[in-house]
Amino acid sequence: MDNTASSIPSKMKAWVYSEHGKPVDVLKLDSNYDVPQLKEDQVLIKVVAAALNPVDFKRMLGMFVHSDSPLPSVPGYDVAGVVLKVGSQVRTLKEGDEVYGNINEKGLDRPKRSGTLAEYTVAEENLLALKPKNLGFIEAAAIPLAIGTAYEGLQKTALSPGKSILVLGGAGGVGTMVIQLAKHVFGASKVAATSSSAKLELLKSLGADLAIDYTKDNFEDLPEKFDVIYDAIGQSERAVKAIKEGGKVVTIEPVGELAEPAFRFILTSSGAMLETLNAFLENGKVKPVIDPRGTFAFSQTPQAFSYLETGRVTGACFKVYM
Ligand SMILES: NC(=O)C1=CN([C@@H]2O[C@H](COP(=O)(O)OP(=O)(O)OC[C@H]3O[C@@H](n4cnc5c(N)ncnc54)[C@H](OP(=O)(O)O)[C@@H]3O)[C@@H](O)[C@H]2O)C=CC1
């Protein structure tokens, strides 16, 4: 690959929004958008695949204007691609490296204005890791934000071997990672998770010992109580009724009522965390979950958002840059 400065274009294709609203209304394809400038501690990435996350459409709707970056903005946090150029302070990554990561260190604190739904993006070296050798770019792109949120939340609850956990929203991008990490990395003795009827077998395949069909049972009415509850659906007022004395409830829904003793957090992206988990991804103990209807071409980005906005995506929703 010719990575000389002259071979890197100054303009690119990018999906951009200049006003707040629904993606289908405000997201426009710009074929002449500025390739982001590289800072000393950053690398320039040729995007091969990018994953969509709920934060992308929530920002577009204007839900976080108080801490968001100014418009126009290219959405997208998760990327898998190839390093084209490195800044002078980059220590480890080099041109040609196949990398993946979440390009925004503080999830809602001034995310980058030039995100991953474009031909090129930039990220600080410490937010990236080498792509796991056994994963393709599409699979790798599905991982960073979801696994980072799952891992950080489980760390904050001090989940440890022998403890039990209930995962609310087990079939989602974050939930599918929480189940796997809880069982195969944190050593939980009992993993329960909720989903609708059609996704119960998926939960069990990921490591859930008990899959609860929320269309039939209210988890808080079941006799079993848990040491930890990971709430990925914003139902902390119900979750606190299912916790053991002294147990922990973590929720990732950043807005709305928070029932005591539940707590919430916004993830911090970390390349080091990905490098730690690469071992579990490469030995197959933790796997990316790809929605069978969730892979779209770059040109279909608005359709990808429409699918994500249904709230029914299983695992992650993507797009591949072509
Ligand atoms: N604080 C933070 O740092 C972060 C916050 N978030 C937030 O967390 C939430 C989850 O994100 P993510 O996993 O990507 O979302 P997804 O879009 O991947 O979640 C979709 C899944 O949610 C499941 N679901 C929906 N309603 C329920 C319910 N009542 N009970 C059980 N499962 C349900 C669906 O399963 P089914 O079809 O069976 O209902 C579906 O598979 C979002 O609100 C997101 O904004 C995400 C990442 C980081």
Ligand SMILES: CC[C@H]1OC(C)=C(O)C1=O
């Ligand atoms: C990255 C920010 C985090 O906060 C919300 C609401 C999400 O959906 C996130 O991913």
